[in-house]
Amino acid sequence: MAVDTQYGEAIWLDGVFHDPKEANTSVMSHAIHYGSGFFEGIRAYATPDGPAIFQLTEHIERLFRSCAFYHVTIPYTVEELVQATIDLVAKNGFESCYIRPFVFLGTPWQALMAKDTTVHVGISCWELGEYFDKGAGIRAKVASYRRVSSTMMPMQAKAAANYMNSQLLKGEAQRDGFDEAIALDMNGNVSEASVANLFMLKNGTIYTPSLDCSVLDGITRQVIMRLAQDQGYPVVERHIGRDELYVADEIFLTGTAAEITSVGEIDHIVINGGTRTVADELLDLYRQTVSGQLPQYADWLTHVTPAVAE
The missing domain is CATH 3.30.470.10 (Aminotransferase class 4, branched-chain amino acid transferase, N-terminal domain)
Structure with a gap:
């Protein structure tokens, strides 16, 4: 063959x-x-x-x-x-x-x-x-296109048609010289990036948009919430305003391809001097988890055994 x-x-x-x-x-x-x-x-x-x-x-x-x-x-x-x-x-x-x-x-x-x-x-x-270069925090912009509302299409479905919206978001960002787009929902709340969920750190608490903000309940999102909580970080799902992003302590994205990627700049505003301490901590923990180094998360892995490979 x-x-x-x-x-x-x-x-x-x-x-x-x-x-x-x-x-x-x-x-x-x-x-x-x-x-x-x-x-x-x-x-x-x-x-x-x-x-x-x-x-x-x-x-x-x-x-x-x-x-x-x-x-x-x-x-x-x-x-x-x-x-x-x-x-x-x-x-x-x-x-x-x-x-x-x-x-x-x-x-x-x-x-x-x-x-x-x-x-x-x-x-x-x-x-x-790497989906994103993790050597430095990526540059993002808030997109002019809004994330599709779940009153229009089921946003908890990972359907191909939904990604026409994502293409508009990503394409606009790249044409404007950014790495990624951040979408707002139809009510003006922060939703997510083109193909990744968003987290914001402020005063020791990690926030992420709630699912009613046209957010896909990402599996990596769920994993990061669990890992962060296990490290002692409070994690809160709520509505996040656009202006909160600019004064956050850290912003990072999560997804299967993105893993955990720090956002260093949004709309030409550097986020807290480019700080990425918690994002790097969680990325290190995530990579230990997926590479089988942490027994407490071993049941998240399905091994491709030699018996299957034969």
Whole structure:
């Protein structure tokens, strides 16, 4: 079998391993015409016991919830997709990688409400470095576009269509010379970045926007809240005003790709002289966790065992 230089030896699609160059779908798929797709982003990390997938079951369970919002039934169980993910990472031989499980509607495509349309499920993975340069805090701007309201679309669904909004946010930021965008919700409260949750430190307490601010309840968000609380930091979910960001002690973003990334500047205002003490502390703790160095969090890891790899 030919080996794709990016996606390894195989992509899992509808229960079968395919050469990545042959894992294709029709241009007449419902997902292409109407945006009917759902996905997850997961990471596997190198550990002393081989590669381990972080929060695997939690991510797959969220994939099922995302589909449920749109009345899409996945033709596999959570356990089957968990095992398929493990097998794929093992088959491709990656020590660490980014994993993308995805669900999309195929054909027939003509009806907007796709009652009889085929539901396809795929999983791919590839080696991924840093999403953001963590050598210095990134530069962000508050975007002119607002985050879509959950009264318009279910923002707890990790649906492909939601990411058109994210593309507008990120694109505007990059064209204006920034690394990332921070969105406000329809009421003017801080929501999140284009593909990451936001945290703010002020006077020893960590704050993060509450879910009613069009915030995806990120799995890394949940992990960081737990790690911070275990370190003794109070963590509060509440509405955050835009002006609070400029006078925060620290701002950082969290996500599967972003991990924990410090924000050093927003709208050309340097945040507290670029301080990133707590962000760096949590990043170090996070990396110890995902690399299997902290036994108290061992159940967050799913190891790709030699028995699976054979």
